[in-house]
Amino acid sequence: MIDILNYIIGEDDKSKYPFLPEVGKQMTGRNIQDFLNSELPILENAKDRIIYSLKNGTSPEFDETIEMKTISKYSFPIAMLLVRSTNQSYLISRFALAESRRVEDILHNENPDVIPQIFKTILNVKLSQSKDINEESNVTSEFLVKNRFKYKISLSDYLSRSISLPKNQWRLVNRSVSSGYVFLTQDELITLLREEIYQMIRSKIEELKIPPALLEDESMKSTLEQILKVAPRPPKAKIQVFSGEYPPCVAKAIEMIQKGDQVPHSGKFLMTTFLLRAGKTVDDVIDMYPTNLGFNQNITRYQVEHIAGLKGGGTKYDVPSCSTMKMKDFCYKTDACGTIKNPLQFNGKTPVKKNGRKNS
Numbered sequence: 053m054i055d056i057l058n059y060i061i062g063e064d065d066k067s068k069y070p071f072l073p074e075v076g077k078q079m080t081g082r083n084i085q086d087f088l089n090s091e092l093p094i095l096e097n098a099k100d101r102i103i104y105s106l107k108n109g110t111s112p113e114f115d116e117t118i119e120m121k122t123i124s125k126y127s128f129p130i131a132m133l134l135v136r137s138t139n140q141s142y143l144i145s146r147f148a149l150a151e152s153r154r155v156e157d158i159l160h161n162e163n164p165d166v167i168p169q170i171f172k173t174i175l176n177v178k179l180s181q182s183k184d185i186n187e188e189s190n191v192t193s194e195f196l197v198k199n200r201f202k203y204k205i206s207l208s209d210y211l212s213r214s215i216s217l218p219k220n221q222w223r224l225v226n227r228s229v230s231s232g233y234v235f236l237t238q239d240e241l242i243t244l245l246r247e248e249i250y251q252m253i254r255s256k257i258e259e260l261k262i263p264p265a266l267l268e269d270e271s272m273k274s275t276l277e278q279i280l281k282v283a284p285r286p287p288k289a290k291i292q293v294f295s296g297e298y299p300p301c302v303a304k305a306i307e308m309i310q311k312g313d314q315v316p317h318s319g320k321f322l323m324t325t326f327l328l329r330a331g332k333t334v335d336d337v338i339d340m341y342p343t344n345l346g347f348n349q350n351i352t353r354y355q356v357e358h359i360a361g362l363k364g365g366g367t368k369y370d371v372p373s374c375s376t377m378k379m380k381d382f383c384y385k386t387d388a389c390g391t392i393k394n395p396l397q398f399n400g401k402t403p404v405k406k407n408g409r410k411n412s
């Protein structure tokens with residue numbers, strides 16, 4: 053086994069992975085206007101990149117010419133600025149998802165020497181490339197060759213990521229483990245980390261601070277207008293299944309999920325338990341998580357079924373109390389909440405019964 057973390061990021065890598073810090077370094081000291089008014093059609097490419105992504109759910113393919121690689125490398129940060137400037141969570145999520153799919157496609161066919169460096173840089177995940185299979189003690193060479201395991205990841209890094217993946221394939225008892233490492237093929241590695249790639253791109257966009265002067269720039273303004281003219285509208289929120297009025301915390305979780313905002317686990321857990329207790333079916337609840345905004349339907353199904361007691365030990369989870377939601381910083385109390393102790397008591401609807409369910 054050898055560690056490969058001394059790969060030097062090249063120009064090709066920067067155009068494929070334009071969120072790498074190496075691209076940021078190349079832009080340091082240059083004015084954004086230099087890119088907007090460049091002789092190269094960087095702004096035009098950024099606009100096309102966004103529109104294509106919003107419409108098709110993935111990013112466009114670019115020519116392999118040197119000029120096109122330079123354009124696409126710089127059009128990504130400019131596209132992030134444009135998408136951030138729309139101030140619309142829905143568009144930010146759609147664009148981040150499309151770009152993360154483009155990256156996934158590239159990674160599936162990427163040179164194995166590059167992968168550990170990329171994941172270390174963007175997600176701080178330390179991978180080792182499993183080259184000398186004879187050094188891996190508990191696993192036979194024949195088995196490794198047959199399954200083409202190329203990487204190994206520490207047990208703790210694996211467990212924290214595989215926990216939300218649904219299939220039996222990801223359970224530790226079904227994995228090859230040796231000396232505190234879990235072995236993965238290239239495709240498995242990308243599946244394990246795909247959600248984080250999306251979240252990484254999305255966070256980068258959301259963290260951007262747009263200088264007010266940039267929004268006054270004529271070329272930015274007109275490009276933004278063109279994007280907004282053709283951008284898809286967010287789907288209407290599907291909140292009609294429950295006839296009562298939602299408590300503010302649940303309404304907030306639904307709104308955030310359906311707009312594509314980042315919702316903490318406590319918010320998703322609250323929404324799921326509440327809707328199940330309010331009479332929605334597992335499929336109704338799964339349907340509330342928009343797949344076109346980065347929610348993986350298989351993972352959502354696994355999590356909802358788990359909360360509903362259809363998976364694992366059969367434990368049904370109860371709606372967390374108001375004090376728990378307050379502690380988790382997801383209480384949006386209004387006068388209508390009064391002195392209730394649990395969101396289920398909102399509007400005097402449902403008394404809370406202790407029926408052997410578990411809280412999160």
Ligand code: SF4
Binds near residue numbers: 299377378385393398
């Ligand atoms: S008081 Fe309870 S029901 Fe009201 S917003 Fe807070 S957690 Fe929700």
